[in-house]
Amino acid sequence: MALNIAYFSWVRERMGVAGEMVDLPADVGDLGALIAWLAARDGRGALAFAEPNRIRAAIDGSMTGSDAPLAGVGEVALFPPVTGG
Amino acid sequence: MIRVSVQSAAIDIAAEFDLHDAGGHGASASFIGRVRGDDGLAELFLEHHPQMTEAGLAALAHAASDRWKLSALTLVHRVGAMAPGETIVLVLTSSAHRAEALAAVEYLIDRLKTDVMLWKRESFADGRVQWVEEREGDQRRAERWE
Numbered sequence: 001m002a003l004n005i006a007y008f009s010w011v012r013e014r015m016g017v018a019g020e021m022v023d024l025p026a027d028v029g030d031l032g033a034l035i036a037w038l039a040a041r042d043g044r045g046a047l048a049f050a051e052p053n054r055i056r057a058a059i060d061g062s063m064t065g066s067d068a069p070l071a072g073v074g075e076v077a078l079f080p081p082v083t084g085g
Numbered sequence: 086m087i088r089v090s091v092q093s094a095a096i097d098i099a100a101e102f103d104l105h106d107a108g109g110h111g112a113s114a115s116f117i118g119r120v121r122g123d124d125g126l127a128e129l130f131l132e133h134h135p136q137m138t139e140a141g142l143a144a145l146a147h148a149a150s151d152r153w154k155l156s157a158l159t160l161v162h163r164v165g166a167m168a169p170g171e172t173i174v175l176v177l178t179s180s181a182h183r184a185e186a187l188a189a190v191e192y193l194i195d196r197l198k199t200d201v202m203l204w205k206r207e208s209f210a211d212g213r214v215q216w217v218e219e220r221e222g223d224q225r226r227a228e229r230w231e
Contacts, residue, residue: 008134009216083203084173084197085198
């Protein structure tokens, strides 16, 4: 399944890109599995996603938890906890 | 009237207040967040999501206006590079009486800190650059409103 991923803050810096289109293996079904897959894929992913509990996510613009399914999703954003205000 | 803005231009507090106050309100409350120059901070950079940051602020504004009887609400957040002393965020709320305006201002700034896609990066005079970490206290303050 093709999926569009956007990265922000130090996740973006560690990944070296602001976003990418990936072709997901069939067994990557939810956000937690996606983060584990990115961490295992290469060195930059290992660096960005070494601590999954520090990663937050939004699916098509809505903040969501790591058990959120990816089927039918347009864009996943991955980032550290927000620090605005 | 609800006004939400995400902008790289400086926040003009007087102009925002005039716009907010058109017609006059019984009670108005405000919060202004500014860049602190702690530890030799030279620049604060606010990263945002081109669509979702503004959508998140708009969702918060509507949640506040559902929860309290407000006659006007202004929520303006700066993004990009700014210097110590500059305004990062402006929250204005108005209602017939003070209690609702004050509560809504506190709700908006508390929830903004945990719910909206914004990330602060600090650059210091000695060359250090670091992303700001979330504060546990901010999470607790935001959860009070659930």
